Amino acid sequence: MLLPRFEYQEPKELQEAVELMDAWGQRAALLAGGTDLLVNLKKGGLKVARVVYLGRLEGLAGLESRADGLRLGPLVTAAQLAGSTAALGPAAVLAEAAGRLGSPLIRNRATLGGNLITARPAADLSPPLLALGASVVLTSRQGERTVALDGFFKGPGQTERRPEEILTSILVPGPGQGCGAAYEKLGARRTLEISMVSAAAYLKLDGDGTIRQARLIMGAVGPTPLRAVQAEDLLAGERPKDQDDPIFCSASLAAANEARPIDDHRGSAEYRRAMVEVLIRRVLGRAWLRAQGRQS
Numbered sequence: 001m002l003l004p005r006f007e008y009q010e011p012k013e014l015q016e017a018v019e020l021m022d023a024w025g026q027r028a029a030l031l032a033g034g035t036d037l038l039v040n041l042k043k044g045g046l047k048v049a050r051v052v053y054l055g056r057l058e059g060l061a062g063l064e065s066r067a068d069g070l071r072l073g074p075l076v077t078a079a080q081l082a083g084s085t086a087a088l089g090p091a092a093v094l095a096e097a098a099g100r101l102g103s104p105l106i107r108n109r110a111t112l113g114g115n116l117i118t119a120r121p122a123a124d125l126s127p128p129l130l131a132l133g134a135s136v137v138l139t140s141r142q143g144e145r146t147v148a149l150d151g152f153f154k155g156p157g158q159t160e161r162r163p164e165e166i167l168t169s170i171l172v173p174g175p176g177q178g179c180g181a182a183y184e185k186l187g188a189r190r191t192l193e194i195s196m197v198s199a200a201a202y203l204k205l206d207g208d209g210t211i212r213q214a215r216l217i218m219g220a221v222g223p224t225p226l227r228a229v230q231a232e233d234l235l236a237g238e239r240p241k242d243q244d245d246p247i248f249c250s251a252s253l254a255a256a257n258e259a260r261p262i263d264d265h266r267g268s269a270e271y272r273r274a275m276v277e278v279l280i281r282r283v284l285g286r287a288w289l290r291a292q293g294r295q296s
Protein backbone atom coordinates (compact mmCIF):
# COMPACT_ATOMS: atom_id res chain seq x y z
CA MET A 1 0.00 0.00 0.00
CA LEU A 2 1.41 3.40 -1.00
CA LEU A 3 0.85 6.73 0.67
CA PRO A 4 -1.32 9.16 -1.30
CA ARG A 5 0.17 12.47 -2.49
CA PHE A 6 0.24 15.38 -0.03
CA GLU A 7 2.37 18.45 0.68
CA TYR A 8 4.73 17.87 3.59
CA GLN A 9 5.81 20.59 6.03
CA GLU A 10 8.31 20.49 8.91
CA PRO A 11 7.85 23.71 10.91
CA LYS A 12 10.65 24.58 13.34
CA GLU A 13 8.60 26.96 15.52
CA LEU A 14 5.27 26.33 17.23
CA GLN A 15 3.95 29.65 15.86
CA GLU A 16 4.65 28.49 12.30
CA ALA A 17 2.80 25.21 12.94
CA VAL A 18 -0.11 27.10 14.49
CA GLU A 19 -0.37 29.37 11.43
CA LEU A 20 -0.25 26.43 9.04
CA MET A 21 -3.07 24.74 10.93
CA ASP A 22 -5.03 27.99 11.04
CA ALA A 23 -4.79 28.29 7.26
CA TRP A 24 -5.44 24.61 6.47
CA GLY A 25 -7.61 23.31 9.30
CA GLN A 26 -9.35 20.10 8.29
CA ARG A 27 -7.36 19.83 5.04
CA ALA A 28 -4.13 19.21 7.01
CA ALA A 29 -3.10 16.48 9.43
CA LEU A 30 -0.52 16.72 12.19
CA LEU A 31 2.08 13.97 12.17
CA ALA A 32 3.76 12.77 15.38
CA GLY A 33 4.96 9.13 15.43
CA GLY A 34 2.81 8.20 12.44
CA THR A 35 1.71 4.78 13.75
CA ASP A 36 -1.97 5.70 13.33
CA LEU A 37 -1.89 8.52 10.80
CA LEU A 38 0.21 6.80 8.14
CA VAL A 39 -1.89 3.64 8.37
CA ASN A 40 -5.09 5.70 7.93
CA LEU A 41 -3.64 7.63 4.98
CA LYS A 42 -2.51 4.43 3.28
CA LYS A 43 -5.90 2.77 3.78
CA GLY A 44 -7.67 5.84 2.38
CA GLY A 45 -9.67 6.33 5.58
CA LEU A 46 -8.32 9.89 5.76
CA LYS A 47 -7.68 12.30 2.88
CA VAL A 48 -5.64 15.46 3.46
CA ALA A 49 -3.77 17.92 1.25
CA ARG A 50 -0.99 18.63 3.78
CA VAL A 51 0.85 16.80 6.51
CA VAL A 52 2.52 18.93 9.19
CA TYR A 53 5.28 17.12 11.11
CA LEU A 54 5.58 18.06 14.79
CA GLY A 55 8.91 16.36 15.49
CA ARG A 56 11.12 19.41 14.80
CA LEU A 57 9.30 21.64 17.31
CA GLU A 58 11.03 22.36 20.59
CA GLY A 59 9.13 22.07 23.84
CA LEU A 60 6.70 19.34 22.78
CA ALA A 61 8.82 16.50 24.15
CA GLY A 62 9.93 15.78 27.69
CA LEU A 63 8.60 15.35 31.13
CA GLU A 64 8.73 18.18 33.65
CA SER A 65 8.03 17.96 37.36
CA ARG A 66 6.27 21.09 38.66
CA ALA A 67 5.06 22.23 42.07
CA ASP A 68 1.47 21.35 41.09
CA GLY A 69 2.16 18.07 39.29
CA LEU A 70 3.64 16.89 35.99
CA ARG A 71 3.74 18.46 32.55
CA LEU A 72 4.19 15.94 29.74
CA GLY A 73 4.98 16.91 26.17
CA PRO A 74 2.69 15.32 23.55
CA LEU A 75 5.73 13.94 21.71
CA VAL A 76 6.84 11.80 24.66
CA THR A 77 6.85 8.27 23.30
CA ALA A 78 5.35 5.19 24.91
CA ALA A 79 8.91 3.79 25.24
CA GLN A 80 10.03 6.91 27.12
CA LEU A 81 7.01 6.70 29.43
CA ALA A 82 7.55 3.00 30.02
CA GLY A 83 11.14 3.73 31.07
CA SER A 84 10.26 6.66 33.34
CA THR A 85 8.74 4.93 36.36
CA ALA A 86 10.95 6.84 38.82
CA ALA A 87 10.53 10.23 37.10
CA LEU A 88 6.74 9.79 36.94
CA GLY A 89 6.60 9.22 40.70
CA PRO A 90 2.99 8.82 41.86
CA ALA A 91 1.90 8.89 38.19
CA ALA A 92 3.95 5.74 37.49
CA VAL A 93 0.73 4.01 36.42
CA LEU A 94 1.38 5.71 33.06
CA ALA A 95 4.62 3.77 32.70
CA GLU A 96 2.69 0.58 33.50
CA ALA A 97 0.18 1.31 30.69
CA ALA A 98 2.79 2.51 28.19
CA GLY A 99 4.76 -0.71 28.67
CA ARG A 100 1.72 -2.68 27.44
CA LEU A 101 1.19 -0.62 24.25
CA GLY A 102 1.94 -2.47 21.01
CA SER A 103 5.47 -3.84 20.63
CA PRO A 104 8.94 -2.33 21.25
CA LEU A 105 8.96 -1.10 17.63
CA ILE A 106 5.59 0.65 18.01
CA ARG A 107 6.45 2.02 21.47
CA ASN A 108 9.54 3.72 20.04
CA ARG A 109 7.37 5.73 17.62
CA ALA A 110 3.92 6.00 19.27
CA THR A 111 3.47 9.29 21.14
CA LEU A 112 1.27 10.20 24.08
CA GLY A 113 -0.37 13.03 22.10
CA GLY A 114 -1.13 10.78 19.14
CA ASN A 115 -2.63 8.16 21.44
CA LEU A 116 -5.03 10.71 22.99
CA ILE A 117 -6.06 12.44 19.75
CA THR A 118 -6.68 9.14 17.95
CA ALA A 119 -9.35 8.58 20.64
CA ARG A 120 -9.67 4.85 20.27
CA PRO A 121 -11.95 3.38 22.96
CA ALA A 122 -9.24 0.73 23.52
CA ALA A 123 -6.24 3.11 23.66
CA ASP A 124 -3.85 2.33 26.50
CA LEU A 125 -2.85 5.79 27.71
CA SER A 126 -6.22 7.48 28.19
CA PRO A 127 -7.53 5.30 31.10
CA PRO A 128 -4.56 5.97 33.43
CA LEU A 129 -4.57 9.69 32.56
CA LEU A 130 -8.31 9.91 33.20
CA ALA A 131 -7.82 8.09 36.49
CA LEU A 132 -5.14 10.61 37.49
CA GLY A 133 -7.46 13.53 36.68
CA ALA A 134 -5.29 14.88 33.83
CA SER A 135 -6.10 17.72 31.43
CA VAL A 136 -4.77 18.73 28.02
CA VAL A 137 -3.61 22.08 26.65
CA LEU A 138 -4.71 22.88 23.09
CA THR A 139 -3.00 25.68 21.18
CA SER A 140 -4.26 27.60 18.16
CA ARG A 141 -3.87 31.10 16.72
CA GLN A 142 -6.51 32.20 19.26
CA GLY A 143 -4.24 31.13 22.14
CA GLU A 144 -4.24 28.24 24.59
CA ARG A 145 -7.13 26.50 26.31
CA THR A 146 -6.99 23.80 28.95
CA VAL A 147 -9.57 21.03 28.76
CA ALA A 148 -10.14 18.32 31.39
CA LEU A 149 -9.60 14.88 29.88
CA ASP A 150 -12.84 13.84 31.60
CA GLY A 151 -15.26 14.97 28.87
CA PHE A 152 -12.57 15.39 26.16
CA PHE A 153 -13.46 12.14 24.34
CA LYS A 154 -16.70 12.32 22.35
CA GLY A 155 -16.75 8.97 20.54
CA PRO A 156 -14.45 6.68 18.56
CA GLY A 157 -11.95 9.02 16.84
CA GLN A 158 -13.73 12.13 18.15
CA THR A 159 -12.55 14.63 20.73
CA GLU A 160 -13.19 18.20 21.86
CA ARG A 161 -10.14 19.29 19.83
CA ARG A 162 -10.88 21.68 16.95
CA PRO A 163 -9.20 20.84 13.59
CA GLU A 164 -6.74 23.75 13.81
CA GLU A 165 -5.68 23.04 17.40
CA ILE A 166 -2.40 21.42 18.38
CA LEU A 167 -2.16 19.43 21.61
CA THR A 168 0.84 21.04 23.30
CA SER A 169 0.83 19.72 26.90
CA ILE A 170 -0.69 17.05 29.09
CA LEU A 171 -1.01 18.14 32.72
CA VAL A 172 -1.21 15.61 35.54
CA PRO A 173 -2.08 17.04 38.97
CA GLY A 174 0.24 16.03 41.82
CA PRO A 175 -1.59 13.08 43.43
CA GLY A 176 -0.09 13.88 46.87
CA GLN A 177 0.10 11.68 49.97
CA GLY A 178 -2.03 8.57 50.36
CA CYS A 179 -2.71 8.03 46.64
CA GLY A 180 -2.27 4.96 44.50
CA ALA A 181 -3.17 3.99 40.94
CA ALA A 182 -2.97 0.85 38.81
CA TYR A 183 -3.69 -0.28 35.23
CA GLU A 184 -4.54 -3.66 33.69
CA LYS A 185 -5.18 -4.66 30.10
CA LEU A 186 -6.64 -7.85 28.72
CA GLY A 187 -6.09 -9.03 25.18
CA ALA A 188 -5.94 -12.38 23.44
CA ARG A 189 -2.11 -12.08 23.35
CA ARG A 190 0.48 -10.58 25.71
CA THR A 191 2.01 -8.16 23.14
CA LEU A 192 0.95 -6.34 19.97
CA GLU A 193 -2.61 -6.49 21.14
CA ILE A 194 -5.31 -3.84 21.26
CA SER A 195 -7.23 -4.18 24.54
CA MET A 196 -10.36 -6.30 24.69
CA VAL A 197 -10.94 -4.70 28.09
CA SER A 198 -8.75 -2.39 30.15
CA ALA A 199 -9.15 -0.82 33.59
CA ALA A 200 -7.47 1.91 35.61
CA ALA A 201 -8.07 2.82 39.25
CA TYR A 202 -6.99 5.76 41.39
CA LEU A 203 -7.57 5.87 45.13
CA LYS A 204 -6.89 8.67 47.60
CA LEU A 205 -6.93 7.59 51.26
CA ASP A 206 -7.22 9.65 54.43
CA GLY A 207 -4.68 9.04 57.21
CA ASP A 208 -6.98 6.45 58.85
CA GLY A 209 -7.39 4.52 55.56
CA THR A 210 -10.81 5.90 54.61
CA ILE A 211 -11.23 6.30 50.85
CA ARG A 212 -11.61 10.02 50.24
CA GLN A 213 -11.71 9.80 46.43
CA ALA A 214 -11.91 6.99 43.87
CA ARG A 215 -11.70 7.20 40.10
CA LEU A 216 -12.34 4.07 38.04
CA ILE A 217 -11.94 3.99 34.26
CA MET A 218 -12.98 1.19 31.90
CA GLY A 219 -11.47 0.96 28.41
CA ALA A 220 -12.82 -0.81 25.29
CA VAL A 221 -16.30 -1.30 26.76
CA GLY A 222 -17.97 1.82 25.35
CA PRO A 223 -17.51 4.42 22.59
CA THR A 224 -15.03 6.28 24.84
CA PRO A 225 -13.15 5.27 27.99
CA LEU A 226 -15.90 5.22 30.64
CA ARG A 227 -15.91 6.32 34.26
CA ALA A 228 -17.64 3.86 36.60
CA VAL A 229 -19.32 6.57 38.67
CA GLN A 230 -21.67 4.33 40.65
CA ALA A 231 -18.75 2.13 41.66
CA GLU A 232 -16.77 5.24 42.65
CA ASP A 233 -19.67 6.39 44.85
CA LEU A 234 -19.79 2.99 46.57
CA LEU A 235 -16.11 3.28 47.49
CA ALA A 236 -16.08 6.85 48.83
CA GLY A 237 -16.13 6.90 52.65
CA GLU A 238 -15.33 3.17 53.01
CA ARG A 239 -12.34 1.88 54.96
CA PRO A 240 -11.18 -1.41 53.35
CA LYS A 241 -9.27 -3.78 55.63
CA ASP A 242 -7.22 -5.49 52.95
CA GLN A 243 -6.92 -5.75 49.18
CA ASP A 244 -9.63 -8.45 49.10
CA ASP A 245 -12.14 -6.41 51.11
CA PRO A 246 -15.79 -7.11 50.08
CA ILE A 247 -16.23 -3.42 49.14
CA PHE A 248 -13.80 -3.94 46.24
CA CYS A 249 -15.96 -6.87 45.03
CA SER A 250 -19.15 -4.77 45.25
CA ALA A 251 -17.51 -1.88 43.39
CA SER A 252 -16.22 -4.21 40.64
CA LEU A 253 -19.69 -5.65 40.16
CA ALA A 254 -21.17 -2.14 39.97
CA ALA A 255 -18.54 -1.16 37.38
CA ALA A 256 -19.36 -4.22 35.25
CA ASN A 257 -23.01 -3.13 35.25
CA GLU A 258 -22.00 0.36 34.09
CA ALA A 259 -19.92 -0.93 31.14
CA ARG A 260 -21.45 -0.72 27.63
CA PRO A 261 -19.55 -3.48 25.80
CA ILE A 262 -20.31 -4.69 22.28
CA ASP A 263 -19.71 -8.01 20.53
CA ASP A 264 -16.86 -7.88 18.02
CA HIS A 265 -14.00 -10.00 16.67
CA ARG A 266 -11.98 -9.40 19.88
CA GLY A 267 -14.61 -10.75 22.27
CA SER A 268 -18.30 -10.97 23.16
CA ALA A 269 -20.09 -8.29 25.17
CA GLU A 270 -20.88 -10.88 27.87
CA TYR A 271 -17.22 -11.92 28.24
CA ARG A 272 -16.07 -8.31 28.29
CA ARG A 273 -18.53 -7.40 31.04
CA ALA A 274 -17.33 -10.36 33.13
CA MET A 275 -13.71 -9.27 32.57
CA VAL A 276 -14.46 -5.68 33.64
CA GLU A 277 -15.38 -7.09 37.04
CA VAL A 278 -12.12 -9.06 37.25
CA LEU A 279 -9.87 -6.24 36.05
CA ILE A 280 -11.48 -3.55 38.21
CA ARG A 281 -11.12 -5.79 41.28
CA ARG A 282 -7.43 -6.32 40.50
CA VAL A 283 -6.62 -2.64 39.88
CA LEU A 284 -8.51 -1.60 43.01
CA GLY A 285 -6.50 -4.04 45.13
CA ARG A 286 -3.20 -2.83 43.68
CA ALA A 287 -4.13 0.88 43.84
CA TRP A 288 -5.07 0.39 47.51
CA LEU A 289 -1.73 -1.30 48.32
CA ARG A 290 0.13 1.50 46.52
CA ALA A 291 -1.86 4.20 48.32
CA GLN A 292 -0.52 2.69 51.54
CA GLY A 293 3.04 2.50 50.18
CA ARG A 294 2.86 -1.29 50.36
CA GLN A 295 3.52 -2.02 46.67
CA SER A 296 5.74 -0.25 44.15
Ligand SMILES: Cc1cc2nc3c(=O)[nH]c(=O)nc-3n(C[C@H](O)[C@H](O)[C@H](O)COP(=O)(O)OP(=O)(O)OC[C@H]3O[C@@H](n4cnc5c(N)ncnc54)[C@H](O)[C@@H]3O)c2cc1C
Pocket residue numbers: 029030031032033034035036037038039054074100101102103106109110111112113114115116117118122123124125165166167168192193194195
Ligand atom coordinates in the same frame (compact mmCIF):
# COMPACT_ATOMS: atom_id res chain seq x y z
C1 LIG B 1 0.87 -2.52 15.05
C2 LIG B 1 0.23 -1.49 15.94
C3 LIG B 1 -0.05 -1.83 17.25
C4 LIG B 1 -0.66 -0.88 18.09
N1 LIG B 1 -0.93 -1.25 19.37
C5 LIG B 1 -1.50 -0.34 20.21
C6 LIG B 1 -1.79 -0.70 21.56
O1 LIG B 1 -1.52 -1.80 22.04
N2 LIG B 1 -2.38 0.25 22.35
C7 LIG B 1 -2.69 1.50 21.88
O2 LIG B 1 -3.22 2.30 22.64
N3 LIG B 1 -2.44 1.85 20.60
C8 LIG B 1 -1.86 0.98 19.76
N4 LIG B 1 -1.60 1.31 18.46
C9 LIG B 1 -2.01 2.64 17.99
C10 LIG B 1 -0.93 3.72 18.01
O3 LIG B 1 0.37 3.20 18.07
C11 LIG B 1 -1.12 4.72 19.15
O4 LIG B 1 -2.41 5.29 19.14
C12 LIG B 1 -0.06 5.83 19.13
O5 LIG B 1 0.10 6.29 20.45
C13 LIG B 1 -0.39 7.01 18.22
O6 LIG B 1 0.66 7.96 18.34
P1 LIG B 1 1.47 8.48 17.07
O7 LIG B 1 2.51 9.41 17.58
O8 LIG B 1 1.96 7.37 16.22
O9 LIG B 1 0.31 9.29 16.34
P2 LIG B 1 0.16 9.70 14.82
O10 LIG B 1 -0.12 8.51 13.99
O11 LIG B 1 1.31 10.58 14.39
O12 LIG B 1 -1.13 10.61 14.95
C14 LIG B 1 -2.37 10.06 15.35
C15 LIG B 1 -3.45 11.15 15.30
O13 LIG B 1 -3.21 12.14 16.27
C16 LIG B 1 -3.02 13.43 15.67
N5 LIG B 1 -1.97 14.09 16.45
C17 LIG B 1 -0.78 13.55 16.81
N6 LIG B 1 -0.14 14.41 17.63
C18 LIG B 1 -0.93 15.49 17.77
C19 LIG B 1 -0.82 16.71 18.52
N7 LIG B 1 0.24 16.99 19.31
N8 LIG B 1 -1.85 17.61 18.45
C20 LIG B 1 -2.95 17.35 17.70
N9 LIG B 1 -3.10 16.22 16.98
C21 LIG B 1 -2.10 15.28 17.03
C22 LIG B 1 -2.64 13.14 14.24
O14 LIG B 1 -2.97 14.22 13.37
C23 LIG B 1 -3.48 11.90 13.97
O15 LIG B 1 -4.80 12.26 13.70
C24 LIG B 1 -0.98 0.40 17.59
C25 LIG B 1 -0.67 0.75 16.27
C26 LIG B 1 -0.08 -0.19 15.46
C27 LIG B 1 0.26 0.20 14.03
